[in-house]
Amino acid sequence: MTHIGYITDIISFGNIGILDYPIIHILLSIISLTCNLDVITLSMYASPFYSIFYVFLIYLLSKFLLGNQHSLISLITCVLLLNTQNNFYLVPWGFAVFSLPLFFYIFLKYNYSKRPVWAILLIIFSIMYPFFHMQSSLYVILTLCLIYLLNMFADTMQTKSFKKAFLKNTGIFINISIILLVFSSWTTKFKRFFPNITSVFNLLNGKGSSNKSLDDKLGKFSKIGMEGFSIIIYVIKAMGSNIIMFMMSGISLILFIKNYKGYSKIEKNIIVIFCLTFLAYFLYIAVNLNLIQGLKAIGADRFITYASIFTPILSSIFLVSILKINKPFKNTGISIISLILIVSSTLSSLYMYPSTYSVMPSSQNTFMNFYGYSWLFNNNHEHPEILSILSSPFRYKDAIMGVSATKNIPRYRTLPDHFDYYENISLGSSIHTDSYVFISEIDKITYSGVWKNVGRFNNNDFEKTCPDTTINNIYSNKEANVWLVNKE
Incomplete structure (x- = not known):
């Protein structure tokens, strides 16, 4: 990208x-x-x-x-x-x-x-x-x-x-x-x-x-x-x-x-x-x-x-x-x-097209992920940090805005394992400031399938995000989701 x-x-x-x-x-x-x-x-x-x-x-x-x-x-x-x-x-x-x-x-x-x-x-x-x-x-x-x-x-x-x-x-x-x-x-x-x-x-x-x-x-x-x-x-x-x-x-x-x-x-x-x-x-x-x-x-x-x-x-x-x-x-x-x-x-x-024996997910990028990140970069006016699992916001930023772009460059870090639900009752309790979270369908597929034994995320973790009141699902195209997570 x-x-x-x-x-x-x-x-x-x-x-x-x-x-x-x-x-x-x-x-x-x-x-x-x-x-x-x-x-x-x-x-x-x-x-x-x-x-x-x-x-x-x-x-x-x-x-x-x-x-x-x-x-x-x-x-x-x-x-x-x-x-x-x-x-x-x-x-x-x-x-x-x-x-x-x-x-x-x-x-x-x-x-x-x-x-x-x-x-x-x-x-x-x-x-x-x-x-x-x-x-x-x-x-x-x-x-x-x-x-x-x-x-x-x-x-x-x-x-x-x-x-x-x-x-x-x-x-x-x-x-x-x-x-x-x-x-x-x-x-x-x-x-x-x-x-x-x-x-x-x-x-x-x-x-x-x-x-x-x-x-x-x-x-x-x-x-x-x-x-x-x-x-x-x-x-x-x-x-x-x-x-x-x-x-x-x-x-x-x-x-x-x-x-x-x-x-x-x-x-x-x-x-x-x-x-x-x-x-x-x-x-x-x-x-x-x-x-x-x-x-x-x-x-x-x-x-x-x-x-x-x-x-x-x-x-x-x-x-x-x-x-x-x-x-x-x-x-x-x-x-x-x-x-x-x-x-x-x-x-x-x-x-x-890697299967479960190919150790890692395909390096392809879907249009839906592009649309999701395009929406995020175009609407991220206050520059809060972006958290994600597998995808790299910087790579998408390069493709969407150009490598030399100097605006809308948010901070980026990886989401904590299990959304930190083992340590806190909500995702908002584990972040330092209000943040955007980008979740792709490939994140769920990878950690519930090929990387299941790694133990970073499982289906139960993703289910826990639904009742989490600190998470606001502000964008979805059925393949990519953008959350605004409020710090508690």
Whole structure:
């Protein structure tokens, strides 16, 4: 929702403020002004349309690397797996991730042909990418460094000359230098990146402490009563699609090595895609098992998404090999492919709309919640504090009024557990001043269902609010309620 506020600010004031990845916001603000589209409406459709562009890029890259048959399989696989949150929610980081096939298509075309037009496009994208998203540009830097080292090793072994290998890979070295220079100069402008940099430095020097991500996740599972089989079901629902695609990519790697005929330019490019994918998988596993210090500081939990970007291309090697099976087993092979794709698609859609095994409610926001907060901000003239359970008033304020808005910014705090009815006879007895309370239907559903074992709220707590004389229900749209609570 804050991203909607940034787009609103760019349209209203013509500046990006403190935004550290402005490319997508600027692009969407241009579309909004050019097409006369409401920002909220645009935010609903921008990601799905960009996902279609991503599908086209996967098809284009697959056709360049593997040919027509593989590209069609990649296209079908990609379409069936477009059920993740990044495909539908307004997440600029998701836009940056879905732009990776375009970046590496240009990179591989330059590597293959060395034509000036691809060199110019590559330089432009190298300069622009840090403004898409910091983490995505860091991933690009890591992958380019890995590609450069592998190329240097292979070319040195082939030519028996380090100098010749260096000259041959000068283009990649220049590319890394450009994006690293822009990335470092841009990130050091922002105060909030220094804690991350300091954290990584301290961890590498053994002076800091690092949380074990896997232990953190298991701790969260235990809080909501999930253990054993329930955790396995959750992992299948949350990551089943990724696991299937990873396994197919692994089999594809074995098939590629088995059929490897020489160190041609195309085969080098296919190896690059394998490196991109398996590096991301390694980083994701490393952060969860705490194998490498400092990964938590750069949000390496997100690397599972990077790992899945190119899997439709890699898995096509395995799927096409099944299609090449001779009769009478060919029909069986087609059935196996169909089953794999249907199961993968179903599992990916399960995590799009979280169930009780997804640990947390969906990050979607309904129009009714928007209407509720819009009414509240427009009528909150005396600026009393706002209390809520799950929703963040600041996020809604950003979307409704713009990030740079300086009026109607009330104080915010979380409602006490059980509305403090265990300690006081009314909610008004537990607050310091007259306050607004925002209650959404998702609050009730979450704490009476998926988070029931957390014990913060239950159905009885919400029933007690009905006879509470300090609570005045001043707004309701059947999904969002605004209370004015008088202090006692």
